[in-house]
Amino acid sequence: MMKSEPSRREVVKAGSLGLLSTGAVGSTVLGLAASSGTAADAMAGAYGGNVYTLPPLPYGYDALEPLYDERTLTIHHTKHHAGYVNGLNSTLAKLEAARASSDYSAIKALSRDLAFNGSGHVLHTLFWHSMSPDKPAIPDGLRQAMTRSFGSVDAAQKQFAAATKAAEASGWGVLAYEPIADKLLILQAEKHQNLAFTDTVALLVCDVWEHAYYLKYANERGTWVDNFMKMANWPFAAQRLEAARKAVAKA
Template sequence: MSYELDPLPYDYDALEPHIDEQILTWHHDTHHQGYVNGWNSAEEELAENRENGDFSSSGGAIRNVTHNSSGHILHDLFWQNMSPEGGDEPSGDLAERIEEDFGSYEAWKGEFEAAAKNASGWALLVYDSFSNQLRNVVVDKHDQGAIWGGHPILALDVWEHSYYYQFGPDRGGFIDAFFEVVDWNEPSERYAQAVEAFE
């Protein structure tokens, strides 16, 4: 099987003025596409090596699968975590669980923003299926710092390709812009799926 890049779920300029059309165009069409291509070619390399019985390049190819698949999966999530209709706070069961596990929405948000400022990759809200609780996670690149059993609920990309063209070194300005367009519909569904699977 090979993986394909889905179109953005909205127009490239749909998140303006918060996030620039040029950023979304490069980010989706060039960077995200690169992870999809990288995943497919690493899988092909692994398959060829299995067939030939020569595994000399398989270690690197396995590493490339992890890096590129993580990049593809998290970007898919990130696009769905924003919309022109976004900008609200979470509601329903997910909002209740955030209050239960972090004390309040404000405490969760402060911690998530700290994760986003600290990461060299991503800030994630995950459902931790080992401890059965929500957690914020600091991820470097696409996969370093992952917690085993952690199911991503909300993803914020803080690679420089995500904001530098518009915000320069002001990553905090980009994090504020994300919260102007954050859409909690998909995270609420992903949270419900995790609860059903693990509790």
Template sequence: MHDEQKTNEPTRRQMLGLVAGAALAAPLLGATEALAAPADEKKKAPPPKGAAGGGTKMRPYELPPLPYAKNALGGYLSAEILELHHGKHHAGYVKGLNDTLAQLQEAQKKGDFSKIKPLERALAFHGSGHVLHTLYWNSMSPKGGGNPTGALKSAIETSFGSVDACRKQLAAAAKAGEASAWGVLAWEPLGNRLVTLAAENHQNQGFQGSVPLLVIDVWEHAYYLKYKADRGSYVDKFFDVANWDFAAQRLAQAQQAPLFG
């Protein structure tokens, strides 16, 4: 991946387009904006209503730091894998997102939307890639594994019958994703239930409105240096580091923000 380059600062309207217009950015963002948003935006109060059309600007998206040391998952993923995955692949999606937003801003200035289809495709791809990778790092923890507790455990048992059944279904979804894919455990607010998704690329086969709680990256760059072509072992061992506390926190946030309030 190329190093990030500076672009014109995209407008808030363009950033919101990631949520409202992208094929999987919308369903997978859920309550994740605070994780994947530009760093400075996390510290600021939301702008007043109407500011989106008034020229308010946002800083470009930034690559968030890993929530643990690169060697912290050594028994599952090596420091070399995390260095390449986070520093090259994830960084590439951040750069692609910023570049796409800059091109959309230029198209707005010129009133020329002849390239809107590939730009919207790029927005969905890079934006969803950034969001999913941000979720992925937090879906694992050196202190992870074990079993979920509390409200998450209850929701899992209601939706899947048991924690073990949930693990099996999520693992099956992750293993079944074609080529470059993700296994996703998500909260679906209309039905008040948990679902699993086999999202392909980053932005395809989502469930609009669902909020991801835990994600497994099954693109080959996530595991090939250690597991070679054995995706199954990589997925099965994910549960040794699964961050159920993170998933529980996201479930609580999702349940406080119903799709239709």
């Protein structure tokens, strides 16, 4: 018996980019169900009423002070992230109009905008949950996966920081799960959607677009990344890893 495909709401809630783009953190593990707790809440508010929406932060705008300042976080969430949400909904409306008129003259630009804004929306939603004011420890399951994949937890953290700092121009650092080998990878994403490794699942992401840190850190991207590592929400990454593995086991 063939399995029915999940609804778009289910895929978005799971944190998959597979139906939005082939972005660097795109996952086409259909039916990926979020686990309980933080990971289950990550996509709450990201989609509703048949449109994509700006989700609330999981903490107050001043909760990450002094490492991440209130002004930057407020602008980043209410202006930049909101812009990707609006861009995604606008692009989908234009694609609907193109289908209705059978006019696909702008399909190349619209496809690019879909990938850019859709990936931007999901990455930012994950980014807010990738930081915690509690500075939590790395859970044992994730620690074991990091050691198996990179040799040690220290090596994994150093590679993640180095890759994130070195992302060309505007981009991201991504800790991802690769289900074929059941291992973790560290990726860079340029813009939001470039440098694809299809079918991986993003576990933890760090934004190194200048709007993410420039008001506080100016051109000191490295200092920003070092401080992000102090706020990294490892339990969130561990929950997403567990959810991804369960989804693969059921596939």
